[in-house]
Amino acid sequence: MSENIRKDSVSGKALSRAVISEMLLENFDRLPDIDKKLFAYGGFYLAGNAGIAGLIANSFYRRVLNVSQARITSSLPMAALPFLTTVALYTATVSSPLLAGDLNCPTCVLMRGALVGVVGGAVYPILLALPMNVGLASRYSTAPMPEKGNMLRYWVDISRPVLRKMRAVFLLQALFGTYLSRRHFETYTKLAEITFGPGEEHVED
Numbered sequence: 001m002s003e004n005i006r007k008d009s010v011s012g013k014a015l016s017r018a019v020i021s022e023m024l025l026e027n028f029d030r031l032p033d034i035d036k037k038l039f040a041y042g043g044f045y046l047a048g049n050a051g052i053a054g055l056i057a058n059s060f061y062r063r064v065l066n067v068s069q070a071r072i073t074s075s076l077p078m079a080a081l082p083f084l085t086t087v088a089l090y091t092a093t094v095s096s097p098l099l100a101g102d103l104n105c106p107t108c109v110l111m112r113g114a115l116v117g118v119v120g121g122a123v124y125p126i127l128l129a130l131p132m133n134v135g136l137a138s139r140y141s142t143a144p145m146p147e148k149g150n151m152l153r154y155w156v157d158i159s160r161p162v163l164r165k166m167r168a169v170f171l172l173q174a175l176f177g178t179y180l181s182r183r184h185f186e187t188y189t190k191l192a193e194i195t196f197g198p199g200e201e202h203v204e205d
Contacts, residue, residue: 020101043090050086050121054078061133086120117177
């Protein structure tokens with residue numbers, strides 16, 4: 001398939017990336033509706049899970065640190081920032097490279113999808129929730145703060161129970177990211193066959 005993408009079936013001349021991307025985009029509307037919708041909005045589904053993971057991580061840290069204040073103001077960024085970050089990561093590493101014809105390795109696509117799911121939807125929310133809730137705990141004196149020089153160890157200690165509870169989130173995000181990227185690669189394969197295959201056959205719903 002990659003040879004078909006890199007060669008013009010008529011002239012045999014190598015095509016530039018810009019031309020390949022333009023050809024793929026021109027034929028995108030010829031895909032079945034379900035493939036078009038999943039390709040266009042799939043990253044948002046993964047990002048939605050990341051937003052939920054952010055709220056979960058925030059809730060766990062609030063319980064560990066006995067924080068009851070600023071519930072809404074701490075929840076909004078914990079939902080919005082992981083959502084936006086995951087959308088940007090997935091678009092930059094999976095969707096856009098596929099639609100540009102730059103990503104022809106199915107294993108690479110699956111690995112990227114899984115990593116985006118884990119990093120954007122689990123690791124980043126934890127890293128975001130930790131300092132924010134430590135700051136709230138310090139401000140409202142809801143939990144004893146360590147002396148200077150012991151802050152890193154303190155962060156590790158309060159994170160251990162949270163990480164144990166978040167293991168299921170890590171797994172689910174990795175699985176969903178893998179599934180979504182696999183479906184996107186299947187859609188890209190159909191698009192490549194439409195664009196570069198013999199006779200450029202139309203794929204029906």
